[in-house]
Amino acid sequence: MNIDLYERIWMWCIAAMLVLFLGSTAVAAFGHQIHPPSHVETIDPRTALSDPRFRPQGAAIDSHGQLHARVLGLMFAWLPAELTVPAGTPVTFHLTSTDVTHGFEIVRTNGQAMVVPGYVSQFTTQFPEAGEYLIACNEYCGVGHHTMAAKLHVVPRSQWQAPTSTIEASEPNHGH
Ligand code: CUA
Numbered sequence: 001m002n003i004d005l006y007e008r009i010w011m012w013c014i015a016a017m018l019v020l021f022l023g024s025t026a027v028a029a030f031g032h033q034i035h036p037p038s039h040v041e042t043i044d045p046r047t048a049l050s051d052p053r054f055r056p057q058g059a060a061i062d063s064h065g066q067l068h069a070r071v072l073g074l075m076f077a078w079l080p081a082e083l084t085v086p087a088g089t090p091v092t093f094h095l096t097s098t099d100v101t102h103g104f105e106i107v108r109t110n111g112q113a114m115v116v117p118g119y120v121s122q123f124t125t126q127f128p129e130a131g132e133y134l135i136a137c138n139e140y141c142g143v144g145h146h147t148m149a150a151k152l153h154v155v156p157r158s159q160w161q162a163p164t165s166t167i168e169a170s171e172p173n174h175g176h
Contacts, residue, residue, distance in 0.1 A: 044118075073115040075142050095120065
């Protein structure tokens with residue numbers, strides 16, 4: 001079969017692009033362990049406010065020394081409204097909603113997840129630089145959507161006061 005030279009060039013270009021795209025996904029998933037931010041943990045939105053997984057809200061340390069931040073989204077606030085974490089330390093965020101879908105976004109960072117009632121969204125990130133960060137809602141959730149905000153204080157590790165509340169270490173994420 002005779003294939004025109006230009007057609008042949010484009011075929012190789014497309015083949016190379018497919019390898020690049022699929023390869024980058026494979027590197028992210030297997031090399032960097034980057035996965036979608038939820039591990040499909042469910043929760044009853046009607047009782048989320050009193051659920052032990054979200055009490056107390058805010059920062060807590062587990063028995064492995066891992067830092068967790070538990071945040072509830074509701075129309076139209078994040079609970080807690082202020083959160084303090086140390087710089088350069090991995091923080092695992094656990095997020096859920098008591099009403100509608102919200103969007104948790106720590107502006108100017110890679111910390112972002114959809115917050116869906118009935119589910120606990122989870123991601124782990126760290127903040128290399130101390131400073132004040134705005135936590136916004138980036139999913140339209142009603143008339144007060146634009147007022148739904150909280151503050152994240154990232155302080156140098158030496159100035160950070162570890163919370164007194166401890167929580168049980170969560171099971172490693174096996175993606176059930
Ligand atoms: Cu919550 Cu928009």
